[in-house]
Amino acid sequence: MEETDEEWLADYLRLEYGEDESDPDSIKASDLTYVGEFVVDGVPTKYWSYPTSKEPGWVTIEEHGEQRSANMTSTAPPKL
Secondary structure: OOOOHHHHHHHHHHHHHOOOOOOOOOOOHHHOEEEEEEEEOOEEEEEEEEOOOOOOEEEEEEEEOOEEEEEEEOOOOOOO
């Protein structure tokens, strides 16, 4: 079975935060909320929010042709 975007992003966030997947308090795919897809600086970008201790955190997938990249950002998605 292929990994979902949410699973991939949760893996990425755990790596960035130094969390272990077996820790019940670590970020899970179910913690992510899909917000939508936006074109940011000419790049199709999908946004998800996730809970943090202060404000929502943002994680994105940017589409670069056949390549995709995951990124954490403090910048909220553009308005619709």
